[in-house]
Amino acid sequence: xxxxxxxxxxxxxxxxxxxxxxxxxxxxxxxxxxxxxxxxxxxxxxxxxxxxxxxxxxxxxxxxxxxxxxxxxxxxxxxxxxxxxxxxxxxxxxxxxxxxxxxxxxxxxxxxxxxxxxxxxxxxxxxxxxxxxxxxxxxxxxxxxxx
Numbered sequence: 001x002x003x004x005x006x007x008x009x010x011x012x013x014x015x016x017x018x019x020x021x022x023x024x025x026x027x028x029x030x031x032x033x034x035x036x037x038x039x040x041x042x043x044x045x046x047x048x049x050x051x052x053x054x055x056x057x058x059x060x061x062x063x064x065x066x067x068x069x070x071x072x073x074x075x076x077x078x079x080x081x082x083x084x085x086x087x088x089x090x091x092x093x094x095x096x097x098x099x100x101x102x103x104x105x106x107x108x109x110x111x112x113x114x115x116x117x118x119x120x121x122x123x124x125x126x127x128x129x130x131x132x133x134x135x136x137x138x139x140x141x142x143x144x145x146x147x
Contacts, residue, residue: 044097048122048136051098056120056138058090059102064144067116072102099123099133107141115141 055077059067077090077100092100100122107115119139126132 044124044126044134045136047095048098048124048134049138051093051095051100052120052122052136052138055090055092055100055102055122056118056140059104059118059120060140060142064116064142064146067104067118067142069104069106069116072104074100077102097125112144112147114144114147116144117141 077092100120103119103121105117105119106113107117117139118141119137121135121137123133123135126134
């Protein structure tokens with residue numbers, strides 16, 4: 001005899017609908033989270049690639065006889081004098097996370113040096129606040145134009 005209808009939602013219905021919504025949204029939030037981590041890794045790789053190209057272009061722009069064979073760490077590369085034994089100084093973009101390394105090898109045919117093999121390696125952190133390092137390597141040959 002009491003025919004009263006309620007037009008609202010009960011607390012149980014609200015909790016169930018919020019649980020279903022959370023289960024649906026969880027994969028979406030996980031996708032955004034992993035995408036952000038991938039963007040950070042891609043940014044580090046891009047910075048390493050740019051630094052390697054920057055150093056490589058400066059080396060190959062030198063005259064062939066000024067490119068001295070040897071291995072050079074970051075301090076010798078930035079100094080420039082230890083590398084080229086001349087007043088040439090290299091300009092590298094400041095980034096404390098990147099560790100450049102340069103190796104120049106002579107390729108001889110008989111007694112003549114015909115090429116110089118240049119290897120630029122940039123070590124960079126695999127993720128921010130991570131102790132692991134990854135490498136980006138760029139190689140090229142410079143021909144002796146005086147032969």
